[in-house]
Amino acid sequence: MLIESEILKMLRKSCLSFLLLACLGGSAYADWAFNFQPAVAPLADDALRIHNRFMVLVIALFVSTMAVMAYSLFYHRKDKGFKPAIFTGPTTPTLWVLSALPFIGLVFVDYVWVGVPAYYAAVTMENTQEGADLVLRVTASQWKWQYEYPAQGIKFVSSLSTPLTQIYQGAAKGDNYLLEVDNPLVLPVNKKIRILLLSSDVMHAWSVPAFGVKRAAVPGFLRETWVKIEKEGTYRGQCAQICGTNHAFMPIVVEAVSVERFAAWVAKKKAEQEALTTSAEKVWTKDELLQHGQGIYEKICISCHLPGGVGIPGVFPALADSKIVNSPYQDASGRLIKDGHLDRVLNGKQGTAMQAFKNTLSDVDIAAVVTYERNSFGNKTGDVLQPVLVRKLR
Amino acid sequence: MTSATIVEPKDAHPGYPTGLRRWLVTTDHKDIGLLYMGFSAAMFFVAGMLALVFRAELAAPGVQFLQGSLYNQLVTLHGLAMVFAFIMPFATGLNNYLIPLMIGSPRTALPRLSKWGFWLLPLAVMVLLIPFFLQFFGVGDGASQASWTMDNTGLDMQSRLGVDFTIVAVYLFGISSIFGAFNVIVTVLTLRTPTMSLWSMPLFCWGWLVVAFLLLLVVPVLATAVGLLFADRHFGTHFFIASGGGDPILFQHLFWFFGHPEVYIVVLPAWAILPTILSAFSRKPIYGYKAQVYSYWAIAFLGSIVWGHHMLAQGLPLMENLYFMYATFSISVPTSVLIFCWIGTIWRGAMTFETPMLFALGAIVGMLIGGLSGVLIPDAGAYSQYHNTMYITGHFHYPFFGAAVLGMMATVYYYLPKMTGRMYNESLGRLHFWITAVSFNVTFLSMMMVGLAGMPRHVVDYAIKYADWNRVISVAAFVLGAAQLIFLYNVIQTIRGHGEKAADKPWEGAVGLEWTPSSPPPS
Numbered sequence: 001m002l003i004e005s006e007i008l009k010m011l012r013k014s015c016l017s018f019l020l021l022a023c024l025g026g027s028a029y030a031d032w033a034f035n036f037q038p039a040v041a042p043l044a045d046d047a048l049r050i051h052n053r054f055m056v057l058v059i060a061l062f063v064s065t066m067a068v069m070a071y072s073l074f075y076h077r078k079d080k081g082f083k084p085a086i087f088t089g090p091t092t093p094t095l096w097v098l099s100a101l102p103f104i105g106l107v108f109v110d111y112v113w114v115g116v117p118a119y120y121a122a123v124t125m126e127n128t129q130e131g132a133d134l135v136l137r138v139t140a141s142q143w144k145w146q147y148e149y150p151a152q153g154i155k156f157v158s159s160l161s162t163p164l165t166q167i168y169q170g171a172a173k174g175d176n177y178l179l180e181v182d183n184p185l186v187l188p189v190n191k192k193i194r195i196l197l198l199s200s201d202v203m204h205a206w207s208v209p210a211f212g213v214k215r216a217a218v219p220g221f222l223r224e225t226w227v228k229i230e231k232e233g234t235y236r237g238q239c240a241q242i243c244g245t246n247h248a249f250m251p252i253v254v255e256a257v258s259v260e261r262f263a264a265w266v267a268k269k270k271a272e273q274e275a276l277t278t279s280a281e282k283v284w285t286k287d288e289l290l291q292h293g294q295g296i297y298e299k300i301c302i303s304c305h306l307p308g309g310v311g312i313p314g315v316f317p318a319l320a321d322s323k324i325v326n327s328p329y330q331d332a333s334g335r336l337i338k339d340g341h342l343d344r345v346l347n348g349k350q351g352t353a354m355q356a357f358k359n360t361l362s363d364v365d366i367a368a369v370v371t372y373e374r375n376s377f378g379n380k381t382g383d384v385l386q387p388v389l390v391r392k393l394r
Numbered sequence: 395m396t397s398a399t400i401v402e403p404k405d406a407h408p409g410y411p412t413g414l415r416r417w418l419v420t421t422d423h424k425d426i427g428l429l430y431m432g433f434s435a436a437m438f439f440v441a442g443m444l445a446l447v448f449r450a451e452l453a454a455p456g457v458q459f460l461q462g463s464l465y466n467q468l469v470t471l472h473g474l475a476m477v478f479a480f481i482m483p484f485a486t487g488l489n490n491y492l493i494p495l496m497i498g499s500p501r502t503a504l505p506r507l508s509k510w511g512f513w514l515l516p517l518a519v520m521v522l523l524i525p526f527f528l529q530f531f532g533v534g535d536g537a538s539q540a541s542w543t544m545d546n547t548g549l550d551m552q553s554r555l556g557v558d559f560t561i562v563a564v565y566l567f568g569i570s571s572i573f574g575a576f577n578v579i580v581t582v583l584t585l586r587t588p589t590m591s592l593w594s595m596p597l598f599c600w601g602w603l604v605v606a607f608l609l610l611l612v613v614p615v616l617a618t619a620v621g622l623l624f625a626d627r628h629f630g631t632h633f634f635i636a637s638g639g640g641d642p643i644l645f646q647h648l649f650w651f652f653g654h655p656e657v658y659i660v661v662l663p664a665w666a667i668l669p670t671i672l673s674a675f676s677r678k679p680i681y682g683y684k685a686q687v688y689s690y691w692a693i694a695f696l697g698s699i700v701w702g703h704h705m706l707a708q709g710l711p712l713m714e715n716l717y718f719m720y721a722t723f724s725i726s727v728p729t730s731v732l733i734f735c736w737i738g739t740i741w742r743g744a745m746t747f748e749t750p751m752l753f754a755l756g757a758i759v760g761m762l763i764g765g766l767s768g769v770l771i772p773d774a775g776a777y778s779q780y781h782n783t784m785y786i787t788g789h790f791h792y793p794f795f796g797a798a799v800l801g802m803m804a805t806v807y808y809y810l811p812k813m814t815g816r817m818y819n820e821s822l823g824r825l826h827f828w829i830t831a832v833s834f835n836v837t838f839l840s841m842m843m844v845g846l847a848g849m850p851r852h853v854v855d856y857a858i859k860y861a862d863w864n865r866v867i868s869v870a871a872f873v874l875g876a877a878q879l880i881f882l883y884n885v886i887q888t889i890r891g892h893g894e895k896a897a898d899k900p901w902e903g904a905v906g907l908e909w910t911p912s913s914p915p916p917s
Contacts, residue, residue: 061766082745084743219642224709
């Protein structure tokens with residue numbers, strides 16, 4: 001038939017040209033995954049099982065509906081001389097029963113086939129406290145995660161470690177591009193970990209697909225979830241709630257290790273933190289502070305204030321030639337000046353993306369970064385801020 | 395206002411204004427309908443282009459030309475403009491044009507209100523877009539970055555200008571759609587030709603009646619939500635600010651109380667016109683008329699009590715999660731009744747495949763995939779793998795584009811001969827359909843795939859493993875966009891009088907009062 005061949009010709013043409021376009025440049029990465037990431041925790045197992053149960057039926061329903069449609073499209077057409085019927089509903093009791101069958105089937109699928117396992121999975125998901133071996137407190141803030149182990153006394157911040165050149169300047173990208181952090185979260189395997197979620201600014205969501213965990217961190221409220229990792233390895237996730245400019249750049253990296261290695265890591269981390277406290281008490285030279293401050297700036301401040309402290313006019317203030325940066329941070333009697341440079345860094349600015357860094361940065365970090373900002377980008381205050389002073393003023 | 399000033403029988407009205415004045419002062423339902431459709435079609439292209447800009451950025455990993463802030467703004471504007479400035483007003487345009495013709499009335503009941511509703515739209519669009527352009531002149535920080543749902547209220551609080559403008563625009567859009575809703579309800583209930591009972595009026599009228607009541611129910615709630623947000627931003631209240639005792643989740647409850655029924659507001663007009671088109675090209679009466687009407691009402695009712703499935707990842711209490719999951723499952727029944735009836739309508743018909751029929755069949759498939767991919771999402775035990783991933787983005791474009799937009803395109807092709815008095819170019823129409831169908835499915839199925847693999851949504855940049863899918867999505871999106879230019883060309887050529895003259899009833903199997911007047915209907 002003319003119409004058919006015309007349609008087929010067009011279909012072929014459009015498909016061909018489309019495929020040509022899609023393959024332009026070849027497949028550079030050849031990764032066409034469309035399955036869940038391998039499940040390594042009970043919640044992810046549940047999700048996968050429900051997904052598979054559902055998928056089988058969804059595909060069966062799709063195929064059977066399409067088959068009925070295709071049959072009709074092929075046979076019930078005018079050019080085959082088919083005379084149209086005139087029925088407007090099921091005409092006999094048998095047909096009534098037959099047409100009710102799909103819907104009874106649907107109710108069964110919804111409430112039994114999937115509804116029952118979903119009930120148990122949902123209940124399991126909320127069972128965060130029973131038998132928990134370890135508590136982890138996660139505090140989200142704009143574009144990084146702070147992890148705290150209250151019982152172990154460890155607290156650190158984890159943020160993106162992918163170099164900016166790879167993101168913005170087209171440098172060759174590493175294997176874990178955008179999924180790598182400076183301080184990965186370390187957790188023991190086969191222990192139930194209760195995860196408490198908080199946020200210090202806007203809503204975020206802590207999500208690791210391999211754990212089947214996705215839960216919002218809501219400012220002012222405590223949310224919780226849990227995980228029991230069944231296999232050692234490195235697992236990666238990302239923030240799953242749009243949270244501003246750098247939403248794409250707050251990954252989560254979890255290293256699951258044996259209980260022994262976890263204990264060793266805890267000891268090492270504690271020693272590091274104690275060393276940090278001691279180092280805050282010594283007097284730092286200007287060069288030491290500048291060097292350390294540059295590192296902090298490039299890790300944290302740069303995402304808004306940009307390289308060279310130029311900022312984005314109207315959005316993120318510039319630090320170069322900034323009035324705040326070039327004015328004193330301390331008054332004559334040694335008190336913190338409100339809305340001065342140090343106050344801004346310590347306490348943030350309400351209602352903006354400038355957050356209170358006293359929660360996430362150490363005395364040394366703050367002293368160093370403030371010193372760095374006051375002596376870079378053309379700012380020449382010559383100030384040297386000592387960590388001890390930060391401790392006193394915070 | 396006396397009825398003499400409302401009724402302007404254009405047939406017997408030689409002094410009816412022409413040119414620009416016609417469009418400014420018209421109270422003719424057809425002219426108002428055309429205004430709505432013309433304007434919102436233009437917005438379809440604007441919002442589509444916004445999407446193509448960020449799809450170009452997403453074609454390869456790395457940030458090439460769009461910083462995170464601009465990317466977020468474009469995503470937000472794309473969503474808001476498509477929903478509020480394109481799909482909803484376009485459906486309103488269709489009802490203004492078609493409902494009076496279908497029910498044998500020379501006019502709508504409240505044409506001036508309807509026209510007022512229309513003139514709010516350009517204003518609303520301007521308000522929506524102004525902050526985006528102001529940022530390039532160093533004023534403000536651009537449009538809202540919080541996505542069209544605005545549901546991260548902390549993020550809303552951080553914006554200086556964009557969120558305020560969005561709130562005002564949402565108010566204007568909301569007032570416009572409420573005016574449109576009044577117009578539909580009164581027209582359908584009071585202006586039917588005397589022999590037409592409610593149970594014999596076209597399904598499109600039923601569908602729109604349901605949509606109108608849904609609008610009256612949920613738009614005020616949206617207005618409340620954004621109004622309280624505005625108060626938080628400027629009047630020192632703390633409805634959604636936790637540090638003042640407010641609750642950010644409350645905003646989400648209010649928003650999604652609007653947001654979920656909104657899905658049905660968008661798709662119901664298209665669902666309701668599909669059986670008419672399917673029946674015309676199958677030369678066979680509509681199957682299950684009453685079942686479909688009851689399904690509309692059931693969907694409207696159930697759709698209004700299931701909003702929480704959008705918030706499973708927010709950590710609602712277990713009982714809420716379970717309730718919203720089971721309640722949402724129930725919607726699959728009336729929805730599949732509709733699909734069942736559509737297939738029942740073509741079954742044992744004598745089908746031909748003109749462009750409107752192709753689009754109508756495409757819309758069935760779109761709804762089928764949209765529905766089937768959607769039943770997985772409210773599952774309180776598996777949501778963690780779907781929520782806030784590209785799977786969601788792919789999924790909701792199926793009912794929105796696959797069912798609503800394809801359905802509206804079917805409607806446009808179906809009624810274009812009636813509206814213009816000319817036949818459109820059939821080969822171009824088919825070309826448009828096939829390219830649209832293929833590229834649309836490639837775009838959004840790929841989004842679902844990459845979402846299942848774990849790619850979050852709303853990200854300006856992504857990990858290497860998602861790169862292949864994203865390149866395909868971007869290319870297919872551009873093909874999809876280009877295909878709509880064929881549509882534009884075809885419609886413009888038809889309006890300009892190319893193509894053969896259309897008969898009063900150009901389709902062999904078409905039934906309904908709308909085919910009685912001449913093509914185009916007298917004005």
